[in-house]
Amino acid sequence: MFHHVVVLEHIPFFSIPSTTHSLTKPEDSDNNNSASTDTLLSDTPEASFSFTAPQASSEIVNPPLRQSIRIHKSTKLPDFTYSCYSSSFSSFLAYIHCLLEPSSYKEAILDPFWQQTMDEELSTLQRTDNWDLVPLPSSKSVVGCRWVYKIKTNSDRSIKRYKAKLVAKGYSQQYSTDYEETFALVAKMITIRTLIVVASIC
Amino acid sequence: MAPPLGISHNSGYVCKLKKALYGLKQTPRAWFEKFSIVILSLGFVSSSYDSTFFIKCANVSHIIMSLYVDDIIITGDDIDGILSFEDRVG
Numbered sequence: 001m002f003h004h005v006v007v008l009e010h011i012p013f014f015s016i017p018s019t020t021h022s023l024t025k026p027e028d029s030d031n032n033n034s035a036s037t038d039t040l041l042s043d044t045p046e047a048s049f050s051f052t053a054p055q056a057s058s059e060i061v062n063p064p065l066r067q068s069i070r071i072h073k074s075t076k077l078p079d080f081t082y083s084c085y086s087s088s089f090s091s092f093l094a095y096i097h098c099l100l101e102p103s104s105y106k107e108a109i110l111d112p113f114w115q116q117t118m119d120e121e122l123s124t125l126q127r128t129d130n131w132d133l134v135p136l137p138s139s140k141s142v143v144g145c146r147w148v149y150k151i152k153t154n155s156d157r158s159i160k161r162y163k164a165k166l167v168a169k170g171y172s173q174q175y176s177t178d179y180e181e182t183f184a185l186v187a188k189m190i191t192i193r194t195l196i197v198v199a200s201i202c
Numbered sequence: 203m204a205p206p207l208g209i210s211h212n213s214g215y216v217c218k219l220k221k222a223l224y225g226l227k228q229t230p231r232a233w234f235e236k237f238s239i240v241i242l243s244l245g246f247v248s249s250s251y252d253s254t255f256f257i258k259c260a261n262v263s264h265i266i267m268s269l270y271v272d273d274i275i276i277t278g279d280d281i282d283g284i285l286s287f288e289d290r291v292g
Contacts, residue, residue, distance in 0.1 A: 105207045105208070109207075109208075118208055119208075122206070122208060122209060128221065129220060129221075130217075130219065130220060130221045130223065131203070131217035131218055131219050131220060131221075132217070132218045132220065133205065133211050133212075133215045133216070133217060133218075134215065134216065134217075134218045135214055135215055135216075136214060136215070136216045142203055142204045142216045143203045143204070143226070144203070144204050145203050145204055145206050145223070145225075147206070147207065147208075165224060166206050166223065166224075167223065167224045167225040168203055168219075168223045168224065168225040168226045169225060170225040170226040170227050170229070173226065173227050178227065179227040179228055182227050182230070182231075183230045183231035183234065184230060184271065185230060185234050185254060185269055185270070185271055185272075186254070186270060186271065187252060187254040187255065187268045187269060187270045187275075188252045188254070191249075191251075191252045191254065191255050191268050192268060192270070192275060195255075195266055195268050195275055195277060196275075198266060198277060199277035
C-alpha cells in the first residue's frame with residue numbers, strides 16, 4: 001500500500017523543507033523512475049532511501065505505466081546532517097532530537113545523564129526498603145521489570161524533569177496464583193455530583 | 203521480581219518485593235490502603251456509604267473530598283485547611 005512512501009521517522013513531517021526531497025543522491029530525484037528500477041534490479045540497500053519527490057504536473061498528465069517499483073526499506077536511518085537546513089530549522093530539529101526518550105536500558109545506559117536519573121530512582125527504591133535480594137526458590141518464576149524513561153514537560157513545552165521509573169511487568173502475574181482480586185477505586189457518580197453541588201453552594 | 207538492570211546482585215537472586223511497584227496488580231489497592239492511613243491520621247473520616255468519600259469537620263469549617271482512581275476532588279469552606287492538605291499530600 002505504501003510502496004512509494006519513505007518514512008523519515010526522526011523528522012517532523014510538517015516542517016521538511018522542499019530541499020530535503022533528495023536526501024541521499026541528487027540524481028535520484030532527477031531521474032526517478034530509472035533510479036527505482038535500478039533499485040529493483042541491483043537490489044542495493046544504499047539506494048533504498050531515495051526520497052521520491054512529488055511528481056511534476058506534466059508527469060501527472062501522462063502517468064507512467066503502473067508497475068511494481070517497491071523500494072526495499074532499510075531499518076537504518078539515512079546519513080543525516082544539519083548543514084543542509086537553515087540555522088533556525090536545524091536548531092528546531094536539534095531540539096526535537098534532544099527530547100528523544102530512550103526506549104530501553106541499553107540506550108539509556110549510554111547516556112550518563114539518564115544513568116544518573118536511574119541511579120537516583122534506584123537509591124530511592126532502596127532507601128524506602130522496597131525489596132530484599134533473596135535466592136529464587138526452585139520451581140518459582142519471577143515477574144519481570146523494565147525501565148521507562150519519560151521527559152516531563154510543562155504546558156509551555158519547557159522541560160520540567162527527566163524521569164526514569166522502574167515498572168514491574170504485572171501482566172505476567174497469574175490470576176489465583178499471584179493475585180485474587182484487583183482493585184479500582186471509583187467514586188459513585190452520585191457522590192461526585194453531590195460534591196460539586198456542595199462546592200457550588202459554598 | 204527479577205532484579206532490575208543496574209543493580210549489582212549475585213546470579214540466581216531475585217528481588218522479594220515488600221512494597222508495591224508500579225505495574226503490579228496489587229498496586230492500586232496498596233496505594234489506597236496507604237492513602238487511607240495518611241488521610242485518617244489527618245483527621246478525616248471515611249464515609250460508610252462510599253469509601254472514596256472523606257470528610258473533615260472542624261469547629262465551624264469542613265473539608266470534603268472524594269477520590270476517583272488517582273484523582274481527587276476536594277472542596278469545603280476551609281481554604282487554609284485545603285491548601286495545607288495539598289501541601290501535605292502533594
